[in-house]
Amino acid sequence: MSKVLMKGNEAIAEAAIRSDCRLFFGYPITPSTEIVEYLSKHLPKAGGTVLQGEDEVASINMCYGAATTGARVMTASSSPGFSLKQEGMSYLAAAELPVVVVNINRTGPGLGGLGPAQSDYFQSTKGGGHGDYRLIVLAPSKGQEMYDFTMQAFDLADKYRNPVLILADGFLGQMMEPVELKERPPAELPKKDWAVGGCRGRAKRKIASYALTNEVGEAHCKHWEAKYADIRDKEQYWENFYTDDAEYLLVGYGTCGRIAKSVVLNARRQGIKLGLIRPISLWPFPEKAFADVKNKVKGIVTVEMNAGQMIEDVKLAVECRVPVHLCHRQGGMLPSETEILNFTAQAFNLALPEEV
Amino acid sequence: MERVFGRPKGLTELPFHYCPGCTHGVIHRLIGEVLEELDIIEETIGVAPVGCAGFSLDFFSCDFVGAAHGRAQAVATGIKRAMPDKMVFTYQGDGDIAAIGTAHAIHAAARGEKITAIMVNNAVFGMTGGQMAPTTLSGQVTTTSPYGRDCDIFGAPIDFPKTIATLNGAVYVAAVSVDSPKNIVQAKKAIKKAFQVQQKGLGFALVSVLSTCPTNWGLSPADSIKWLQDNMIPIYQMGELKATEEVKAL
């Protein structure tokens, strides 16, 4: 199949169209705006509707409404906009509505800057909105994954009746890469026999998320808890890169995972047995990837564009039995291969024969 | 003898949980009757607010969706855009639509979303115990205006249907009341028209209904009716505030 040169944001948008999503409600915010612009142009051609909501709060609630009818629906935003959506995310999870949400992480907190960052990891994986809910979070690291993971996100959302988040950054969103525009993969998805749409021929349905008594409240919570335990068991995704004989590991997702691959190759050339575990699902965090690691590896460095967020999950995954260090940049800066390798060498007292 | 008055098919058999004398129940009945008379129960999806009517999901016979506080207009937009040939209505208190939900209501009206909005105005935030709302009257005592609403500090009550009527996308806006049998009949006519506007796909329709809140006003049901008549009706523009030519021709 031929490849198309396109921006990461555009790849997400095209994947949504080919996933039979026909509704998009959004609001422009840099560096995610190409998604709403591309869809404004192409989704109507496919018979779909793009509505620019008056704000991010309206957009996520329009997604909520559309999702109650069983339709596939998406929205996209960037950090401050994603903050505005948190009430909506909590309501989506509670009402168990499948919606795909994209956050092209920019720097924060506050108005921040437009550069790439990974500072929304906590917000995405630990909550963001109120209550005990989880988002399935997928972290692409290149244009093809921006496309593929979007398609997967729609299927996961339908499979589990849960919102799914694509967490990328401005670097990935803006970068142009060749992308193969694959067909929507076949998937066995449950029937949406909970959706509203007029009660002709059936009993009326309601979709809400309140609990009138504490007993009902607890029953709801236990139901969600069981669902999340099921997802945690079945939907952990990661990539192993030179991990089989690795003595030291890098852990990084998205752009950092991509840069880390070069670091691994450089290190290997210099005789350092470095490997990379690249989380693809951030929630559920790929704990299974670390099952053997805590007994085998001498040290880990997480590579992140934040003040240290994913590192906490890595420490938990290895049960704090292995030293874990943080190599990080912030404010929109990217870590370079050189600084990551130097940091790793310094952290574990490793000799670097070559002048890097 | 045949029954000439009773429960409409648009309502389920469940007893309402509203306070004695609260006119939410009257408004529910009017909507239930309209849904039945227009034969649209099975084509309709309602959107419930946060507020006393947050439990209205159980009282109507049609599909219903609960929205976050203030977001009903956005949720209704999403439903209608997904299913344009279905009837979508919101049922919102004044707190839900004219405080937290103002932006969404204004923009749904501005876009001319083909939905029917029912606003129930009782001049307070009822469910949470009677706090001041943007519609609370000058001098009215509430739990957050214990000395009476001082308009110098808090501004004057907002005439929300009048605000919505200024928007081109809003093709039918009516301000009614359910304080007396005569006004209840007028209210039903307005509600019916607001649904007929949607049937014809003409644009956004809003009916604002003045309603009592005996518990939080600290008045008996009968005195609440009187209070509404003496204090609320005089300060608002009542009747059909807007009806385009197409709506008039219905």
Next chain:
Amino acid sequence: MAKVIVLSEYCKSCGLCVNICPKKVLAIGDKPNAKGYYAAVVTDESKCIGCALCGTVCPDLALEVYKKRS
């Protein structure tokens, strides 16, 4: 010929129907229903004219009105 029936388990004793009835057919009763409300009662069925003003103002669908079609 007309009559009104009170569905007492729905009644919340708000009194609006009692006030509005032009023939004073309804009154607040002296028996509490299951929820503890003193439901309205029909005092003199023969006076009912089937105008249904009571039902119109009732917030709880606690009244049904019947009329003989002439």
